[in-house]
Amino acid sequence: MGSYRPYADNVEEDDDDALVFMDEDSDIEDDVEFDTEEQMPWRILIVDDDADVHQSTLFALGGEVLLGRPLHFHHAYSGTEAIDVLSKCDGISIILLDVVMETPDAGLRVAHQIREELGQNDVRIVLRTGQPGLLSEREARENNEINRYVLKSQITRSMLMDVVTSELLEYLGTDA
Numbered sequence: 001m002g003s004y005r006p007y008a009d010n011v012e013e014d015d016d017d018a019l020v021f022m023d024e025d026s027d028i029e030d031d032v033e034f035d036t037e038e039q040m041p042w043r044i045l046i047v048d049d050d051a052d053v054h055q056s057t058l059f060a061l062g063g064e065v066l067l068g069r070p071l072h073f074h075h076a077y078s079g080t081e082a083i084d085v086l087s088k089c090d091g092i093s094i095i096l097l098d099v100v101m102e103t104p105d106a107g108l109r110v111a112h113q114i115r116e117e118l119g120q121n122d123v124r125i126v127l128r129t130g131q132p133g134l135l136s137e138r139e140a141r142e143n144n145e146i147n148r149y150v151l152k153s154q155i156t157r158s159m160l161m162d163v164v165t166s167e168l169l170e171y172l173g174t175d176a
Helices: 013-018 051-061 079-088 106-117 137-142 157-175
Strands: 042-047 069-076 092-098 124-129 148-151
Touching: 042 051, 042 079, 051 069, 051 157, 069 079, 079 092, 079 106, 092 106, 092 157, 106 124, 124 157, 148 157
Parallel strands: 042 069, 042 092, 092 124, 124 148
Antiparallel strands: none
16 A cells, blocks of 8 residues: 555545445344434523623533533524524523513513413523612512522522523423
8 A cells, every 4th residue: 555645535546446335324223212302402592682691601501411411502682582482493491591681671571471472381491680680589589480590690600500400300300
């Protein structure tokens, strides 16, 4: 053989006849069943009008595998976009929802629409706010449409992972 050439050029021209491709999925036995739900990623919707919040969430959670499944993120930058995404995309398990967007209570309105108009009662809604004066933690707890309330200024990567993991466990409990 000739000298080594990196990448695709390292195959001699006369070796082309020796290439044999396997049939697709030939290594999968016909009688083996796969639980496609376990292989599907967790779908998380980030709803925030601040692109930096989207980026920091991806930085904190991107590439993580929680409860044996990877995370997949959908993005909405307004309440209207959030409802549009939820109307078109099935299987969202968690919504990380900002309170203040188009209006001071946009997140609360979106949560209400999700529960009442879309009838999505299984999805977990984590309300995130950077302005706790507009909605207290007590008010958020009393709101049955919200599952959790966190302050953006206090959340760390570790805390966000814990919040998402616990909400996924709750989602599994309501989804069963």
